[in-house]
Amino acid sequence: MIAILHGYLLEGSGSNLWTRSMIQALVAQGETVHLVCQEPHPERYDFIGEAYRYSPEGEPQPMMNRSVPYPGRCIMHKPYIGAVLPVYVWDHYEEYQQVVPMVDLPTPQLEDYIEKNTRVVADVVQRYGIQAIHANHAVLMSVVAQRVSQKLKIPFSIMPHGSAIEYAVKKDERLFQYAQDAFQAARTIFLIGEEMKQRLLGLFPKIQDLPHKMVTLNLGVNTDQFQLLTRQERPKAIQQLLQRVAGVHGGKSASQEALLAEAVSSIETLADARDYFAKVSQYGTKLPDEHLSQKLRQVAWETDVIMLFVGRLIVSKGIHSIIAVLPEIFARVPRSRLLIVGHGPLREAMELLVAALASGNQTLAENIVQWGKALEGATAEPLHTVLHYWNWLKQTGRWESYWQHAQQWISHDRVLFTGYLTHNELRYLFPSADVAIFPSVVAEAGPLVFLEALASGCFPLGTYFAGMAASIDAVATVVPPEVAELMKIRPEDQFTCGDIAEKAPRALTVDPQYRKILRQLAVERYDWRQIARRFLEVLLA
16 A cells, blocks of 8 residues: 655646556556545545545544546545645645745745655555555655654655746756755655666755656556547437536637737737736636637538647747747648637737737837747846747848748637636547647656547647657657658757648648557557556656
8 A cells, every 4th residue: 555645636647647547547557546646636536435635633534435437446535734735836826825836835845745645645645554655756745754764664656747847956956965965865756767867866866766766657547538539420429428527618709819909009018918818818817718718619520731839838838839839830731720728827928929920010019029038027037048039030031931931820719819728528529630739848747648649630830858868769669751751840949840840731631641650659658557667667666
């Protein structure tokens, strides 16, 4: 019997997805897993059979108890942590008004959070006879596992994810020391791939036995959840998606999107843009758009060629690089459309960029690119990939034709923002798309959306570095070199947009036979059930 320490919610991508996927695969194989996290709705996850909320005094209070459709079950524990939720990057979290990047928290508050979790985890270990603990992220749950291990002499492992490394450990000496001490004490360090291994070896040279603790554990995908679809099957799949979100209200409305027409002509300064965003961003960001049904019914699913982006709408995920090259892609592939799935502080800015391109407002478009990260609340920094691409267009005499294509081909029904979708909806959308594009600006240890595209037979393009490179290299073992090459977006700023503009149209015409090959690779190499067996075997060794 094991315990997994997560600390956050279960919905969403990244480590949240890893946690729920791993637990589901384990309970499907008959295991009992204790999960420590802050999920407010355990009833939404069919693998959770029991759930307890802990009082400030550390007493468990039942949230639910039910049977589950698996031979095993998950028992969830939700510690009381007070009003503050320490995070790596700010976002909305249900139940928490004080969501604070942990680098901004004073040490006593960090220690208070660690202690509250440690008390609950120690109680769970003793009460249920836990044999081993696994902690997600380099901090802060790793510190909880370390302290429980010291107290109760129980082994623990850690799986570092990129966000904690980049946004916490590298930026704060206190958090670096927490992580170094935890890695030193852990028995096993699970790694998503070679890139994370090298990152840790570079960060923690003082941990002499670190290489011997490391075990590679691939990311996975629920290959039962994603399936291949023919073009004729796509309309039915989209109808199933819409049935899933029917009756869900509170997402972005059509009237809020309609304000774009007014905004394009009136926004001249960064302050103007921020005022506009404040007017149109009062909606549930983690919900699908109110008029999603209307949007998706505009698509001719059997004949249109669909490009897909799934991810957080922030600069580091690179959505701006795709939007910037749409005039050229649409001109080369007139039946193509782009669907943008996700939420984040850059959404309104990207909608505005689309509107500026469609209307031919060069001044606004160039302002948006110059304002860059300031549009998502960060320190002002331009969107470098787009700057390089636009400068190249100007230098090669293509700037005028670019804007002609933009006004001819870009429209609100060709670039569709869906709002936030869960995997219950993405399971229908991924197989209904032809190409998925993931042009991350920062290195990611393991982009799970890439694997979901593979499992759906959706041809993926991604930035060729870190975990994305490892996944592309795996595909290269089963397809011809020229096909694998189409997946690679060079990470250097001066090449990113150009590679998307050149390779995406070609990827849209790749032989459909490769859909089956991509799917087969996902089943054979990345299915969560295989990965869960390996995880448990190492953890309990």
